[in-house]
Amino acid sequence: MNLIKLSAIDSTNTFLKKLASSEKVENFTTVVAEHQTDGKGQRGANWTIEPGKNLTFSVLYLNDSGLNSCLFTLNVIVALSVVEGLQMQSNLKFNIKWPNDILSENKKIAGILIENTLKSQTQIQSIIGIGVNVNQELFENLPQASSLFLLEQKKIDKDLLLKNIVDRLEYNLKELNEFEEVYFWEEYHSYLYKRDIVSTFQGALGQRFVGKIIKVTSEGKLKVLLEDDSEVDFDIKEVKMLY
Template sequence: MPSCHSTNDIALQILKKPDTHEGLVVITDHQTAGRGQRGNDWKSGLGTNLTLSIVLKPSFLQASDQFYFNMVASLAVLRMLNKCAEGEDIKVKWPNDVLLKEKKVAGILIENTLQRSAIQWSVMGIGVNVNQQDLGIGKATSLFTVTNVVYELPVLFELLIESLEYYYLKLKFGKRDELKSEYLQHLFGFHEFRKYRGEHLFDGKIIDVAESGRLVMETNRGIQSFDFKEVEFLY
């Protein structure tokens, strides 16, 4: 569609229809009110970026293990970006961003509907800054800003869908250890001491991500774990 307020909101509305099928994609040229974690907006230029939501039905996944879906989405975006900007510094940032040269190039928002202890439906929202040049002053970047190449969005869309299928099938067939190993391998701040803000400022080193999605860190107060609302990267 040419324009919409939020592809995730539209996908969630579609889920109310009884004939909804897994694999449905809602994609737009211009998202006017995209949502991110912590209630942040996702700003996107007209016709310059990938902004889409995919409807999936991972009934094989328990609600307590839903962070594996974040791993699937993050690794898929990273894989696509590596094919477009090979050799550049691209990392996954816990819990739901992808960084290019330590600046945000993509964001992920996953919203699940549950049936007892299992996930009934999942809406996986992904936004990737591709050709956008005016990103304001901040911590965001785009593929074009780094590579000075204008990309064809349909080509990147196909690469992203192929990558999502690759990692989604890994998860579906129980290859969780492989997923987590690759996720940690590309995780920003893994086994590195960096500055964080929680209840106080502290130095911390990421040593793991729990199945629940909590960040496990070594700090001067010992081993601690944090939910995404409890800690913030500083630098």
């Protein structure tokens, strides 16, 4: 693993994107920062951390084939790789909350943000940003967030966790052609939070409704069974699960 360690940076995604645009960067190059001042999550949310206590890192993935037809497969594999890396050091049960949050005991433990750029007709550059709440003890005004330390009451080796997650990510992406996409999708759905459980959702206009998650479609949309037995596909900005 080609690892670049930084003490503080605004965003590891931004740093790695600029680096890759100015020079040739090895595939799976990883940038990790002890403190990230402007980390971003899904829906434009900030990712707030206590310096030195968590993992904030980004991985470069250059894809020449295999994910062009279904780009959300990359999200699937990244989420699975984070779960697998966490399971190597933790006895907690983890779930994937669509599209890319990792939960344990109904608390957010990790988040993922992937930025894709079409470099040519055959190559896609992906900057995979991952944040994991590892040893943080306080989460002010964040009732839905927690850390591995708070849930397990033990300190976690951040460097080992980083290695485990990146190793799983590299392994899974390299095995994609052998296992085919369906294998990873089945695994993803086995971890999907609140699948087949009646849940409350909020639409883009603030309206609340009840439904059951059926699956995530190949386009990355959430398929929900509503009370009238109709099935509706929601995009990321169209619905929010309340939990």
